Amino acid sequence: MEEGNTIAKRAGSRLCCLCNERKPALKRPKTLEQICRDCFYNVFEEEIHQVIVGNHLFKDGERVAIGASGGKDSTVLAYVMSELNRRHNYGLDLFLLSVDEGITGYRDDSLETVKRNEVQYGLPLKIVSYKDLYGWTMDEIVKVIGLKNNCTFCGVFRRQALDRGAAYLKVDKLVTGHNADDIAETVLLNILRGDVARLSRCTSITTGEDGPIPRCKPFKYTYEKEIVMYAYFKKLDYFSTECIYSPNAYRGFAREFIKDLERMRPRAIVDIIKSGENFRISTSTKMPEQGTCERCGYISSQKWCKACVLLEGLNRGLPKLGIGRSRCLENSNDNRKEAKRNDGDRIIESKQCGSLDF
Amino acid sequence: MHITLEFGGGLELLCDSVKIHNVDVELKKGLEKLTMKDLLAWVRTNLIKERPEMFMKGDTVRPGVLVLVNDCDWELSGQLETTLQEKDVVVFISTLHGG
Structure with missing residues (x-):
């Protein structure tokens, strides 16, 4: 040795x-x-x-x-x-x-x-x-x-x-x-x-x-x-x-x-x-409610799950649908339904791209 | 001085995708020993072909790059001050690539 x-x-x-x-x-x-x-x-x-x-x-x-x-x-x-x-x-x-x-x-x-x-x-x-x-x-x-x-x-x-x-x-x-x-x-x-x-x-x-x-x-x-x-x-x-x-x-x-x-x-x-x-979140903070996607049945806090919104955009040739931050839009204009719907899974809990674990 | 260098965890991509390099490192004039600090400078000049910032930060390796000297964590041998000897094997592994 x-x-x-x-x-x-x-x-x-x-x-x-x-x-x-x-x-x-x-x-x-x-x-x-x-x-x-x-x-x-x-x-x-x-x-x-x-x-x-x-x-x-x-x-x-x-x-x-x-x-x-x-x-x-x-x-x-x-x-x-x-x-x-x-x-x-x-x-x-x-x-x-x-x-x-x-x-x-x-x-x-x-x-x-x-x-x-x-x-x-x-x-x-x-x-x-x-x-x-x-x-x-x-x-x-x-x-x-x-x-x-x-x-x-x-x-x-x-x-x-x-x-x-x-x-x-x-x-x-x-x-x-x-x-x-x-x-x-x-x-x-x-x-x-x-x-x-x-x-x-x-x-x-x-x-x-x-x-x-x-x-x-x-x-x-x-x-x-x-x-x-x-x-x-x-x-x-x-x-x-x-x-x-x-x-x-x-x-x-x-x-x-x-x-x-x-x-x-x-x-x-x-x-x-x-x-x-x-961390303790104060009880007055509004949390999103969990429901199911009307289209595919997957868990979602919005009408459609994020994947369905993204797919809809891809298939309709509007790939920007469902992208970006919508909270500020929502606050400034309540009529922006699209924005509201997309708020759900805004942030992805993922590691750097390409890695499978998230 | 003859040294074997091994790059893993994605670092090999910075040196033409070659994982194992058998190299001869010349001692600087007037110096009697080769330290990890000298070796890192040598590697950066002679082996790293692209994105050196993925490998080094300042005069040491980027945080998240593991270094082993003869299969022993360099944190146990003094990191940059570790003295190298003939036929030592130095391994660099990135923990930053993929999951």
Whole structure:
């Protein structure tokens, strides 16, 4: 172990804080502990297990779909979920659920990764495509609307596509790979946008319990750094290319800000999540009421769901329909029915474009 | 000094989509050791072909880029001050690409 000795020399003579035997391989951002690879695997998996058990995320015998994009978070989630399900006898039937947005050179490549994961982890895979569900691929949509609001279309369509895929698989729950960094970022964005309704629910570990398929985030407290380290040490097969259509710049700034904070004070990420959890919205604040879309029956706070409004625009050759902020219009002119109708899902709870988890 | 560099998590796209680079880094005149700080400057000049801001910010890596020296988190070895040795393997992984 000549190489091991060299590492030890440069990393100081300290040993792993947990086992006190082996050389540390990483510094945990959450606790600043220096731990070895084996102890890292243990604490990483055990923390997620505790989150699952402590929040009663699953019941014995449930069917659970894992939203799988082929990216780092969902790949690690699929791996850890199948590990924990075996180890702790959760009794879950696990499935991989992927969305094919129809983005040549991007999603077709990442779907190849998911297909390999299907074999590697022995989990059945279902792919739902925008083309089948909506009659449009993202490539075709971008040809019509250009590169300005494409992320809005993609985000709205993805949310529904996952629900429809989950219904097809007849699952009880959908899990996504949202990590602590993503959630901190979303808290910040909802504050920046004044979106009180989303601010109060974006930190919930389970959402949509009143809807058809509840979603949960077992990685809510898991740092992105640890997910990537885990994938690297375990040599997990994941795909990491940016979507070919321009990413969401506003979210990009928020992400960078959080990463800067993390460098100075790694605890900042859990602290932002804690702040989000502890916000209390005053009871006089008007919240949107949840109903169903008159056209397709999907959950919606408006007459039509956002996907139907966007599709109507695409099919009528008015792709701008349903785009942009309508609240100010609504305030200034109550006759603007269009604006009113579109207010519903104005802000998409999505990660940077192209990523499947949102 | 012979060093193996590996780019992952999307960073390989900044250097002609090549993940592994076996390189020889010359020590600057008058200096006896090579640190990560020197190596980063060398990488930026010699390997990064586009969008260097995706890789570096100031004189260090952009927050969100993980660095491992011989499979050990560089936060344990002194980050920029880490001294490199012959045949070291340095890995850069972006956490910022995709989900």
